[in-house]
Amino acid sequence: MNYTEFLLWVRGPAFHFATAILVLGLTLRFLEMLFLGSPRQYAAVRSNGIAGGIRTVISRFAPPEPGVFQRSWFIIVAGYLFHLGFFISFFLFAPHIILLKSLLGVSWPGLPAPVINIITIISLFAMITLLINRWYYPVLRFLSDFEDYLSWTLAFLPLFTGYLAFHHIWLPYPLMLALHILSVEILMIVLPFTKLIHTFTFIIARWTNGARAAQKGVQV
Amino acid sequence: MTKQPTIGESLRSQGISRREFMKFCTTAASLMAISPALIPQLAKALENTPRQSVIWLSFQECTGCTESLTRSHAPNLESLIFNTISLDYHHTLQAASGEAAELARAEAMKANNGKYLLVVDGSIPLANPGYSTIAGMSNKDILLEVAQGAKAVIAVGTCAAFGGLPKAAPNPTGAVAVQDLITDKPIVNVPGCPPIPIVISSVIAHYVTFGVLPQLDGLKRPLSFFGQNIHDRCYRRPFYERGWFAESFDDEGAKQGWCLYKLGCKGPVTYNACAIFKWNDAVSFPIEAGHGCLGCSEPDFWDAGGFYQALSVPLTGTATAVSYAMVGGAALGVVGGLLNRQKKSEAKQHHEVVSIADLKRT
Structure with missing residues (x-):
């Protein structure tokens, strides 16, 4: 199999398979x-809980109480940088927008490539520092299991291979592009069955907790 | 058989001056990324080498490759290169026909056994030998016969190099590339639909000069021409970086010369020298003319997801996969949900009632 055949395979059968597993897994879960x-x-x-649901969805974007940020500022800042970087590079890079338009039928303006480039570097750097942090602190290291490292790897690889592909580093572009798409496909396959499903459930979980809490207690 | 004149003798007999010859050697060395220090060696080799015997076989092809080589502006490097070789057999270009033509091939093969270059354009049909024949011989048979005594094989055009258009799905003729049948000879692929003329002639010049084929990439293409991709050398690249894309072939972006990525340009995954050497005496190339690159120098370019589909768009079939997956997921989800409920209900039934007395410390 040459790199053209490999690229066609990841853009065709492999993508269809990965999408099918993602959809099947999400529907099942x-x-x-x-x-x-x-x-x-x-x-x-x-109350009906709607206001409480919305409030919790928004409020949990911020640290829960005073002092938490001071204690864990590094994890919060690096975590935000990684998540926002991943979100922006995925949703606002022109080739990705074309892909999403072909799947969802909707389109939106993108950001210039150099901006995406800087955001990707920041995101990658944040991820690496978070991993070092995880190893550095004994308690965090003790609490980390295989799934944590797997999740980190699966989130890191699409960003990393995407960066290498964009800059035509290391391997011929078609091969690196194929590896980039393949890394995303592996992520899509694993996502519904691991904690990575929080990509889809975090809003539902926040909503449910907020709405149920708002339904309890005495009416005033 | 009379002694073959050397290239130098042949060029002089056609009135090509020493100055023109040295100019050609310098350009050829530059094109092939050869050190300037080797130019005298190139000149000496070309001067004293007998004209290289070349047998050109055309199989399932459109003659575009030959057109590309012969229709370029004159006088130019291509015509000069053609003067340096002895093209002993070429369907389209030779004057002889029928048995005389086949005799010329047989004579050239005999006289230069083990030394001649075999150039092939077109793919070879294996599904039925009758799909393409020359003088009653199947393409496969004639290729194997001629390749046996060849020093090296140059597969010109994407059809010969990778199967090309005839191999496109569903490949009705069972077309294969030269390298699928010839495995015991040095092969260089010069793909393109058609290939750039200078690439064909430079490969021949390199072989004539040094007696070896140029350095090749993983797909057996000369690295000096196929080492970089179109996207990296495209003059529209800055617009890609800025995110300025033509959305259709006649919108404002297209008129402004913005990037054609969204219109299906395959420049990022295509390795060729079009953006450097261009066509028609370096006048233009497809992207400059307003159309995206088709990726014609890459294997299976015809089946690579549609010429007008952007590179990041998956091949068709996602919707079907998603439909099946939703149905499957829903069925599994309902079954899984009901089983979980049953489990929960059974667990509830088996709950033991614990009173405060049971919790007393013993």
Whole structure:
């Protein structure tokens, strides 16, 4: 298999397979969650919970209480830089927008490549420092399991291979592009069955917690 | 058979001056990325070498490769190169036909056995030998016969190099490339649909001068011409960087000469020298003319996801995969959900009632 055939394979059958597993996995996991149902409410609900749900979805973007940021500022800042960097480089890089338009039918303006380039570097740097931090602190290292390292690797590789492909570093561009797409496909396949599913569930989880909390208690 | 004149003798007999000859040697050395120190060696080799016997076989092809080589402006390097070789057999260009033509081939093969260069354009059909024949011989048979006594094989054009258009799905003729059949001879692929004339002639010049084929990449293409991709050398690259793309062939972006990535340009994955040497005496090349690169020097370019589909767009079939996956996921989700409920309900039934007395310390 030469690199052209490899690229066609990752753009064709491999992408279809990965998308199918992602969709199958997400549908399966969401239905399982749906079937869990809601706990029985023994008291009259305080409110419909909508306001509480929205409030929690937003409030949890910020550190929960004073002092937490001072104690863990590094993880919070680096975590934000990585997540925002990943989000921006994925959703605002022109070739990605074309891909998403072909799948979803909607399009939006992108950012110039040099901007994406800087954001990707910051994001990669943030990820590396977070990994070092994870190793450096014994408690964090003790709490980390295989899934944590797998998640880090699967999130790191698309950014890293994308950066190398864009700059035509190391391997011929078609091969590096194929590896970049393949790294995303592996991420898509693993995502629904690991903690990486938080990409889709974090808003639902925040909403559910916020809404249920808002339903409890005495009406005022 | 009469003694073959040397290249120098041949050029002088056609009135080409020493100055013109040295100019050619300098340009050829530059094109092939050869050190300027080797120019005298190049000149000496070309001067004293007998004209290289070349047998050119055309199989499933459109003659575009020959057109590319012969229709270039004159006088130029290509015509000069053609003067340095003895083209002993070429369907389209030779005057002889029928048995006389085949006799010329047989004579050239006999006289230069083990020394002649075999140039092939077109792919070889294997599904049925009758799809393409020359003088009653199948393409495969004639290729194997001629390749046996060849010193090296140059596959000119994407059809000969990788199968090209005839090999496009569903490949009705069972077309294969030269390298699929010839495995015991040095092969150089000069792909392109058609290839750039200077690339064909430079490879021949390199072989005539040094007696070896030039340095090749993983797909057996000369590195000096196929070492860099179109995207890296494209004059529209700054617009790609800025994110300025033509959305259609007649919008404002197209008129302003913005990047053609969204219109399916395959420049980023295509290795060729079009953006450097250009066509029609370096006048223009497809991207400069307003059309994206088709990637014609890459294997299977015909089936690479549509000429007008952007490179980052997946090949068709995603919607079907998603439909099946949703149905499968929904079925598994319902079954999984019900099983979880059943498990929960069974666990509830088996709960033991614990009273405060049970919790007392014993």
